[in-house]
Amino acid sequence: xxxxxxxxxxxxxxxxxxxxxxxxxxxxxxxxxxxxxxxxxxxxxxxxxxxxxxxxxxxxxxxxxxxxxxxxxxxxxxxxxxxxxxxxxxxxxxxxxxxxxxxxxxxxxxxxxxxxxxxxxxxxxxxxxxxxxxxxxxxxxxxxxxxxxxxxxxxxxxxxxxxxxxxxxxxxxxxxxxxxxxxxxxxxxxxxxxxxxxxxxxxxxxxxxxxxxxxxxxxxxxxxxxxxxxxxxxxxxxxxxxxxxxxxxxxxxxxxxxxxxxxxxxxxxxxxxxxxxxxxxxxxxxxxxxxxxxx
Numbered sequence: 001x002x003x004x005x006x007x008x009x010x011x012x013x014x015x016x017x018x019x020x021x022x023x024x025x026x027x028x029x030x031x032x033x034x035x036x037x038x039x040x041x042x043x044x045x046x047x048x049x050x051x052x053x054x055x056x057x058x059x060x061x062x063x064x065x066x067x068x069x070x071x072x073x074x075x076x077x078x079x080x081x082x083x084x085x086x087x088x089x090x091x092x093x094x095x096x097x098x099x100x101x102x103x104x105x106x107x108x109x110x111x112x113x114x115x116x117x118x119x120x121x122x123x124x125x126x127x128x129x130x131x132x133x134x135x136x137x138x139x140x141x142x143x144x145x146x147x148x149x150x151x152x153x154x155x156x157x158x159x160x161x162x163x164x165x166x167x168x169x170x171x172x173x174x175x176x177x178x179x180x181x182x183x184x185x186x187x188x189x190x191x192x193x194x195x196x197x198x199x200x201x202x203x204x205x206x207x208x209x210x211x212x213x214x215x216x217x218x219x220x221x222x223x224x225x226x227x228x229x230x231x232x233x234x235x236x237x238x239x240x241x242x243x244x245x246x247x248x249x250x251x252x253x254x255x256x257x258x259x260x261x262x263x264x265x266x267x268x269x270x271x272x273x274x275x276x277x278x279x280x281x282x283x284x285x286x287x288x289x290x291x292x293x294x295x
Contacts (some may be wrong), residue, residue, distance in 0.1 A: 013039060016066070019103040021074065023097055030055070030081035031074035034066030040295045042069035043109040043134040048098060048125075049073075050116030051213075052206040054080035054197045057115065059189030060282035061289075068113075069293040074101050078205030082195045085095035089209040095124035102237045108132030110294045113285070114286040115139040115278055117209070120217060120260075127225035135231040135292030139257065139285055140275050148248065156212055174198040181279050209244035232265030233288045235281075241274030249274070 021029045032055055036042060045065050047058045055073035067137035076094060087093065090186040098121055102110055111134050114122030118140025148154055168174040175182065175198040181224050182190050196202075236256040241251045253269075260267035268288060270281035278285055 011039075020185065021101050023100045024238050025087075027085060028083065029074055029077060030095060031072055031104075032062075033105065034062065034071045036066055036070035037068065037142075038150060040070055043111045044070040044072060044105055045113060045289055045293050046098075046102060047071070047073045047110045048104070048112065048114040048122045049079070050118050050163070051209060051240050052079070052202050052214060053115070053118075054193065054202075056080070056185070056189050056193045056197060056229075057276075058183045058278055059193075061113075061278050064282065064286045065289050068290060069234070070105075070274045072101070075144060075196075076205075078208070080192075083186055084201065086203060088212075088227065089205065091120065091124065095128065098125040099128050100246055102129055102132065105241050107203070108136035111135045111140060111289060113137040113138065113289055114141060115221070116275065117142045117213065119143070120279070123227070126230060127227065130226060130228040130230065133228070133230045135233070137285065137288050137292065138232065138234045138256075139258065140235060140237050140270075140273070142216050142217070143255040143259050143261070145253075145258045146252055148251055149214060150218055152269050155214065162207050162210060166200060168204045169198055169200045174203070181276065181282035184279050198251045227263055230263075231292055232260060232263035233268060233271055233292070234260040234265060235268045235276055235277055235284060235288060237269045237273040237277055237280075238269040239274045244274060 016032050016034045018032050019029050023029060026074045047062060049055060049057045055075050058073045062073050075082040077083065077097060080105045102125065110132055112122040112126055122136055126136055140150065165174055175194055182193060191233040234256045236253040242247045244252065268284065270277040270284045273280040
């Protein structure tokens with residue numbers, strides 16, 4: 001199924017193609033593709049959103065990337081327009097889905113951009129298609145080098161947050177927590193987010209992911225996925241906020257610096273941002289993707 005959708009840029013609407021990706025086990029995932037300049041000469045940039053985020057979280061980044069490269073956003077199972085996955089949301093399965101998205105859009109090369117938990121999914125998918133990777137941009141990613149993620153206190157906090165968010169979603173109030181984000185994006189992206197991004201179904205998907213995500217990630221401390229010699233950029237928010245105090249922010253950024261160092265990559269600070277550089281520092285994200293994707 002193909003249809004035309006508008007994707008907002010700063011000065012015009014860019015026509016994108018909305019289509020369905022069929023996974024290896026027959027499920028369907030919704031994607032939105034911008035073809036980029038023609039004839040295409042750049043790697044295809046594929047975006048992976050955060051734990052409970054839809055494709056619309058990239059609404060300020062994808063249109064700008066689409067000016068110099070083909071750019072694809074998609075909704076993971078149970079988020080946005082993609083139906084829920086009856087078989088669960090283990091990290092391996094989410095990476096399988098991203099690999100299926102890559103295969104759907106050709107043989108590459110690809111640049112992957114992953115935000116938050118999406119950075120973990122992007123790293124594992126890249127390990128399965130190393131020969132097709134032109135680079136990875138990790139945007140304020142979850143990282144196994146951050147010890148606090150595996151402390152009992154963090155897991156308790158996560159469970160409480162999901163429970164509270166579920167209640168707010170059922171009352172139609174969850175979107176109020178993200179008013180700043182909604183105010184920053186174009187009107188059509190905002191409409192999609194208000195309709196799709198703050199529903200009880202989204203929180204249910206987040207809860208299913210959270211049951212196993214940290215345990216799966218903990219195994220990477222001893223056995224990380226293969227990274228080859230793919231160019232890597234890690235972007236960190238420079239400010240406290242979005243649930244991170246100054247101490248936590250410093251610890252997270254130390255883990256990010258470590259990830260960049262072991263990959264011989266770049267560590268970049270998004271100075272206007274805490275956890276959401278795709279919204280608060282989209283230009284920084286676009287610039288780092290351009291470094292890897294522009295011909």
